[in-house]
Amino acid sequence: MNEPAPEFNSHRGADVSRMIVLYVAALSIALLLASTLIVLVTDASPLEVSEALYRGSFSSPSAIGFTIEQATPILIVALGSLIASRSGLFNIGPEGQFAVGTAAGGLVMFQMGGPPAVVLPLTLVAAGLGGAAWAGIAAFLKAVRGVDVVITTLLLNFVAIQVVSFCVNRYWLLQERTGGRIDPPQSPLVGESYRLPRLGSPTGFNVHTGFLLALVLAAAVWYAVSQTRWGFRLRMLGFNPLAARAAGVNLVVLGGGALVLSGAFAGLAGGVFFTATGFRVTSGVLNYGYEGLLVALISRGRVAAIVPIAIAFGALRSGGGYLGATGVPRYMVDIVQALIVLAALMPPVIADRMARARTMRVIRSAARVRESAPAVPS
Amino acid sequence: MDTPGADAPTRDQPDHAEALSMRGITKRFGTTVACDAVDFDVRSGEIHGLLGQNGAGKSTLMKVLTGLLTPDAGSVLLRGQPVVVHDPLAAASLGIGMVHQHFSIVEALTVWENVALGDRAKIDKRRAIAETEELSERYGLDVDPRAVVRDLSAGQRQRVELLKCLRRDPSLLILDEPTSVLTLQESAELFRILRSTVKQEDRAVVLISHKLDEILASTDRVTIMRDGSVVARMDTADADAPTLANEMVGRPVALERLAGALGLVDVAAARDAGDGDAGHDFDRGTSPPVLQVVEARVHADDGRPLLNGLSLEVRAGEILGLAGVEGNGQAALAAVLHSLVELDSGSVSVEGTEIRTGRAGAMMDAGVAVVPADRHAAGCVLEMSVAENLVLDNLGSVSRGHRVSRQLTLDNARRLMEEFDIRASSPDSLMGALSGGNQQRVVLARALSRSPKLLVADQPSHGLDVGAVAYVAEMLRDAADDGMAVLLISAELEEVLSLSDRIAVIHRGEIMGVLEPSEFDSETIALMMGGQRA
Ligand SMILES: Nc1ncnc2c1ncn2[C@@H]1O[C@H](COP(=O)(O)OP(=O)(O)OP(=O)(O)O)[C@@H](O)[C@H]1O
Ligand SMILES: [Mg+2]
Numbered sequence: 001m002n003e004p005a006p007e008f009n010s011h012r013g014a015d016v017s018r019m020i021v022l023y024v025a026a027l028s029i030a031l032l033l034a035s036t037l038i039v040l041v042t043d044a045s046p047l048e049v050s051e052a053l054y055r056g057s058f059s060s061p062s063a064i065g066f067t068i069e070q071a072t073p074i075l076i077v078a079l080g081s082l083i084a085s086r087s088g089l090f091n092i093g094p095e096g097q098f099a100v101g102t103a104a105g106g107l108v109m110f111q112m113g114g115p116p117a118v119v120l121p122l123t124l125v126a127a128g129l130g131g132a133a134w135a136g137i138a139a140f141l142k143a144v145r146g147v148d149v150v151i152t153t154l155l156l157n158f159v160a161i162q163v164v165s166f167c168v169n170r171y172w173l174l175q176e177r178t179g180g181r182i183d184p185p186q187s188p189l190v191g192e193s194y195r196l197p198r199l200g201s202p203t204g205f206n207v208h209t210g211f212l213l214a215l216v217l218a219a220a221v222w223y224a225v226s227q228t229r230w231g232f233r234l235r236m237l238g239f240n241p242l243a244a245r246a247a248g249v250n251l252v253v254l255g256g257g258a259l260v261l262s263g264a265f266a267g268l269a270g271g272v273f274f275t276a277t278g279f280r281v282t283s284g285v286l287n288y289g290y291e292g293l294l295v296a297l298i299s300r301g302r303v304a305a306i307v308p309i310a311i312a313f314g315a316l317r318s319g320g321g322y323l324g325a326t327g328v329p330r331y332m333v334d335i336v337q338a339l340i341v342l343a344a345l346m347p348p349v350i351a352d353r354m355a356r357a358r359t360m361r362v363i364r365s366a367a368r369v370r371e372s373a374p375a376v377p378s
Numbered sequence: 379m380d381t382p383g384a385d386a387p388t389r390d391q392p393d394h395a396e397a398l399s400m401r402g403i404t405k406r407f408g409t410t411v412a413c414d415a416v417d418f419d420v421r422s423g424e425i426h427g428l429l430g431q432n433g434a435g436k437s438t439l440m441k442v443l444t445g446l447l448t449p450d451a452g453s454v455l456l457r458g459q460p461v462v463v464h465d466p467l468a469a470a471s472l473g474i475g476m477v478h479q480h481f482s483i484v485e486a487l488t489v490w491e492n493v494a495l496g497d498r499a500k501i502d503k504r505r506a507i508a509e510t511e512e513l514s515e516r517y518g519l520d521v522d523p524r525a526v527v528r529d530l531s532a533g534q535r536q537r538v539e540l541l542k543c544l545r546r547d548p549s550l551l552i553l554d555e556p557t558s559v560l561t562l563q564e565s566a567e568l569f570r571i572l573r574s575t576v577k578q579e580d581r582a583v584v585l586i587s588h589k590l591d592e593i594l595a596s597t598d599r600v601t602i603m604r605d606g607s608v609v610a611r612m613d614t615a616d617a618d619a620p621t622l623a624n625e626m627v628g629r630p631v632a633l634e635r636l637a638g639a640l641g642l643v644d645v646a647a648a649r650d651a652g653d654g655d656a657g658h659d660f661d662r663g664t665s666p667p668v669l670q671v672v673e674a675r676v677h678a679d680d681g682r683p684l685l686n687g688l689s690l691e692v693r694a695g696e697i698l699g700l701a702g703v704e705g706n707g708q709a710a711l712a713a714v715l716h717s718l719v720e721l722d723s724g725s726v727s728v729e730g731t732e733i734r735t736g737r738a739g740a741m742m743d744a745g746v747a748v749v750p751a752d753r754h755a756a757g758c759v760l761e762m763s764v765a766e767n768l769v770l771d772n773l774g775s776v777s778r779g780h781r782v783s784r785q786l787t788l789d790n791a792r793r794l795m796e797e798f799d800i801r802a803s804s805p806d807s808l809m810g811a812l813s814g815g816n817q818q819r820v821v822l823a824r825a826l827s828r829s830p831k832l833l834v835a836d837q838p839s840h841g842l843d844v845g846a847v848a849y850v851a852e853m854l855r856d857a858a859d860d861g862m863a864v865l866l867i868s869a870e871l872e873e874v875l876s877l878s879d880r881i882a883v884i885h886r887g888e889i890m891g892v893l894e895p896s897e898f899d900s901e902t903i904a905l906m907m908g909g910q911r912a
Contacts, residue, residue: 228780229773235762236770242756246716246748247771248739 022347030343034336042328049323049336056322057315061205063322068207069277071314073098073269075214077292078299078306079221080265085301086225087258088238093138093153094266095289096160097131101267102274103164104130106174106187106281109194109274116193123194124271131267132260134160139256149259157289165283174281187281196276210272215307217265222303234258266292298344316340396458397422397582398443398550403452405438407811410803412438414606415452420550422457425569425576425583427593427614430603431626431843432815433801436586437479439603440552444469444476456550475548477539477556479586479814479841480754483527490523493542513541518567529678532751532837533560533704533869540568552584555814557592558840561704561869565589569596588815588843590619604628623844665694666729668832668863669715669746674724676710676887684710686887687724692832697854697864698892699878701871703907707887708867709751712836715865716748716756717741728832742771745831749821749838751867757821760810764802765791767809768824790827798823799846814841826853833857836867851877871903885909 035046044052057067077094084091105127112119138152167173168185176188200206225231237244237254245251266289273288274281291313299305320333400418404411412435420426430436441447443454445463454461456472463469469476483492493513494506510523519537527535540556551572557565569585573596576583587593593600594614602610602625610625624630669692676685685707692698702708713719714726720736727733728744735741741748750757758767765787769776776786791805800819802812809817818841825833835854839847854877858864868874874881875898883890883906891912893902906912 227782229777229782230780232766232773232782236759239761240756240759242718243759243770245738246718246742246756248717248742250738 019347019351022350023344026343026346026350027340030339034339037335038328038332041332044326044328048326049328052323052326052328053316053319055319056325057319061200062203063318065200065205065207066321067311067314067318068211069314070317071311072208072211072214072276073273073288074292074295074313075307075310076217076269076272077266077289078295078310079214079217079303080262080269081293081296082262082299082301082303082306083221083225083234083258083265084262085296086231086234086238087255088241089142089149089255089259091135091138091153091259091262092150092293093135093156093160093289094262094269094292095285095287096153096157097134097263097266098270098273098286098289098292099160099164100134101127101131101270102278102281103167103174103270104133104267105271105274106167109190110174110188120194120196120275123275124268127271127274128264128268131270132264134267135263136256136260139259142259143252143256153259161283161285164281168281168283185283190275190279194275195279196272208272208276210276213272218303218307225303230254294341294345395421396455397424398457398584399455400439400443401453401455403439403442403454404450405435405442405447406450408803411606413442413449416603416606416608418601418608420582420584421599422580422582423577424598425573425585425596427597427600428584428586428603429588429590429593429600429622429626432819432841432846433813434603434626435606436603437554437813440476440554440584440586443552444474470546470548473549474552475543475546475550476552477543477554479554481535481539481752483535483538483542485528486526488524488526489521489530489538489541492527492538493523493545495542509545510541513545517541517544517571518564526679529680529682529684531705531709532840533564535752536560549581550584551581552586554586555588555841556585557587557589558837562592562872565592566595572596588841588847590622590844593622594619602626626843627845665696665861667691668694668729669865670725670727670730671711671714672725672727674711674714674726675722676714676719677722683887685714685721685724688884688888689724690882690889692863692865694831694863695858695861696879697858697866697877699874699881700865700867700884701874701881701903701907702884704869706884706907708836708884710887711884712748712750712834712867715741715746715832715834716750718756739771746834747771747825747828747830747832748834749825749836751836751840753817753821753840758809758817760808762809763806764795764800764809764812764820765805767820768794768827770824772824772828794820794823794827799849815843815846818842819846822850822853826857830862832863832865834865834867837869838866839868839873871900875900875903883907883912 031050035049038044038049039046056063058064077098081091081094105123108126109119109123112122134156135153137156138149141147141152142149165185168175168187171177174187175183176186177183196208196210198206198208225234233244233249233254236247237249237251241251269288269292273286278286292310295306295309295313299309316337320337323336324330324333396419398418398420400416403413403416403418405413416435416439418428418439428436428439438447442449442452443463445465445468448464454463456474461472463472463474466476484495487495490503490507490510493510494501507523513519514521514523514537517540519540521530521534521537521541525534527538530538536556536558537560543551557568560568569592572583575581585593585597594617597614599611599613600617600622601608602622604626609628669690671688671690674685674688675683678684688707688711690698700708700711710719714721714735717736717738717740725732726735728741728746731744733740733744754760759770768791769787773782776783776790788805794800795802795805798819800812800823801816809820812820822838825835833854838850838854842850854864854866858879866874866877879895881893881898881903883893883903885907886909890906890910893912902912
């Protein structure tokens with residue numbers, strides 16, 4: 001609704017330029033480290049590596065389309081995480097909610113017959129509901145037992161992986177019958193006509209409609225959190241639960257609701273991935289949930305920032321994939337990505353450290369002043 | 379007064395008279411100039427009063443001194459030595475201690491833990507408790523070291539803040555409205571002790587307070603600020619209340635207003651004389667009860683009773699004053715009426731309808747508005763704007779359907795800011811950027827603007843400057859005359875006596891009795907506060 005007035009909470013206004021310097025420095029160091037590592041492990045040069053990253057992510061219309069495709073689930077997850085964090089509850093379980101959403105979508109997709117126009121939307125709805133239900137467990141435990149949401153959502157991630165793994169190992173649930181001797185733990189492939197439609201030319205720029213859905217959701221989330229009574233109350237709850245309670249905000253209903261909604265977003269992200277990119281339910285960890293969470297963290301709660309950051313993460317994935325294709329091992333790609341995420345998260349931490357170090361210097365010099373100051377006559 | 383800043387004393391010749399001198403301190407927030415080239419001197423061995431209206435820049439100046447804020451210009455000399463104070467830790471190591479206007483203690487910890495917090499060495503529980511006890515005895519600040527802060531009243535928390543700071547034995551002690559929720563006797567005692575230690579040990583104290591009588595009684599010199607600048611410095615001996623008030627405001631202040639705020643005249647008597655048979659819209663004697671509390675019981679986490687079968691009635695059109703020693707259940711009662719606490723047994727009814735306690739917003743919906751004693755706890759949201767804070771519990775009035783209308787929110791804010799003289803650079807300023815007194819005005823404005831059936835005002839004048847105290851007293855009076863029921867909770871007997879139509883006395887979570895105006899008598903009330911029934 002308004003820009004924060006200058007100076008509140010951050011009493012050192014000159015810090016803006018320092019933060020910019022820190023961000024640039026952190027990213028440069030990350031890139032430097034990454035390239036050094038790559039040079040050590042493979043014999044590619046850093047230049048080749050960055051070129052590969054660029055080629056895979058932004059160099060051509062089709063690369064851009066691929067980047068956006070990768071960014072879409074991350075973006076949807078991040079929007080949900082933003083809702084939860086606005087209410088003061090920290091949902092760190094999008095990965096699990098994503099997985100459960102994928103499985104729930106898969107059940108509808110493969111168990112329910114019918115034309116695509118019916119099955120596809122229902123698949124997405126089921127995915128959202130699956131994620132919501134998974135987050136709902138945490139909301140329920142919080143409401144009745146006061147169990148910390150951070151802990152439950154985190155632990156439920158691991159349970160979710162087991163649940164999905166169970167599903168893709170049972171023929172009566174999701175597992176595909178290939179007719180071979182051993183069937184892999186995965187679902188059948190989604191039929192062509194049951195996939196999310198794609199826009200653009202098949203060889204040039206093309207994106208699936210899930211991205212449009214994500215953009216619509218971004219607009220809706222922006223509107224809901226910044227313009228509506230619900231968003232107002234959500235912020236009140238996040239900032240000051242006591243004042244919110246006195247003003248009629250019910251933590252269980254509003255906070256629990258926000259948590260469930262964020263789960264729904266993560267689940268929907270799973271559904272979109274499943275029907276637009278992955279086409280199968282597998283028991284692997286895809287990391288879209290964790291990355292969405294990171295995007296929400298880095299954006300610090302601003303919807304406008306979430307979209308570009310999610311796309312940047314998508315670019316790391318698409319560029320990383322390309323890099324992998326050039327012979328750089330997959331784990332190196334992950335390391336590069338982790339370094340960049342760290343670089344994006346470190347500057348606030350470093351700034352804090354620097355402030356502390358300065359304090360210690362002042363204390364030491366103050367001690368010297370005190371010692372040298374003559375005793376005070378009474 | 380000589381200015382050591384002009385020829386700063388060197389290390390060889392420190393100027394002992396000036397414990398502190400601040401030179402040309404300027405601090406801007408956006409377009410607001412909170413401190414404008416302020417010179418401020420404190421001598422060793424003195425208690426120095428710092429006065430000014432709400433938003434004059436007092437807290438800002440002191441935050442610069444303790445390193446919470448970095449000044450845009452100016453320098454600080456401590457005992458003649460130039461110092462740069464980057465943050466509170468550095469200030470502490472220089473012997474500067476500050477008790478802030480707003481609480482900074484940890485609710486979940488016990489009193490002794492809070493007092494010992496920040497110690498570098500290993501904390502020895504027994505010793506810390508003994509030390510806390512000894513300190514509270516020495517300074518006459520009575521509080522149980524083992525109590526958990528969450529269960530304490532505003533006044534008790536204030537004592538913890540003081541103890542925590544005093545324990546460090548600061549050579550320069552800054553007190554930013556330390557007594558706003560203490561009783562007069564308590565603060566008098568505190569300053570008596572401070573005065574002697576300050577003299578003996580050659581320390582210095584800066585006291586910010588809106589209570590002019592307190593300033594007059596306990597300071598040696600005063601500095602008065604207005605709109606970010608120092609407008610006067612004087613020896614307290616040469617000052618009286620009207621002089622101070624006039625300097626603060628910049629024009630002569632109507633005397634009876636001032637006198638009312640200072641508790642110098644009996645407002646109740648003056649009012650009855652003035653009103654005479656003009657009469658109220660409500661005949662208070664027969665008007666129906668708006669609030670009925672019956673046999674209310676609430677327990678603290680550790681099982682201590684906070685409300686112990688309390689019964690109380692507030693009628694339409696009256697101000698019922700709740701007198702009592704701090705910590706006798708006032709906070710619990712206010713929390714119940716704020717929907718923050720559920721009763722263990724008993725009931726609360728508003729206009730005859732029983733209200734479920736502890737259910738979010740139930741009291742609000744029933745027409746109860748609360749001005750809490752600690753405005754930062756449940757009274758406002760510091761991270762949201764002033765305009766938003768003015769509609770926290772009244773969103774419907776500025777919404778169209780589900781959408782909060784920015785225009786309506788701003789209109790409402792401008793109107794209330796004007797009416798309650800809330801000084802903020804804009805309605806979009808963050809609540810946390812307002813001065814303490816202006817935050818209090820926001821909380822009051824919101825409560826009164828809803829035209830509640832019952833207004834619970836817990837220390838309503840907490841942090842207000844002299845003019846605003848008088849204004850709020852008038853507002854409460856007018857609201858009651860228009861038929862609102864007002865429950866006034868205050869640590870100051872004077873305030874209760876001067877404003878109330880009836881006075882209920884609370885002791886250990888029970889009402890000892892309710893007095894009619896003819897029975898208002900400090901001595902009777904004091905006895906009842908000590909546990910004697912009427
Ligand atoms: N962090 C901040 N950000 C922006 N403006 C601020 C901030 N802190 C204070 N101000 C502004 O500076 C001015 C002086 O505020 P300050 O808190 O020093 O007043 P004060 O004299 O302590 O008043 P009070 O008696 O109400 O406590 C006010 O106009 C206030 O709005
Ligand atoms: Mg102040």
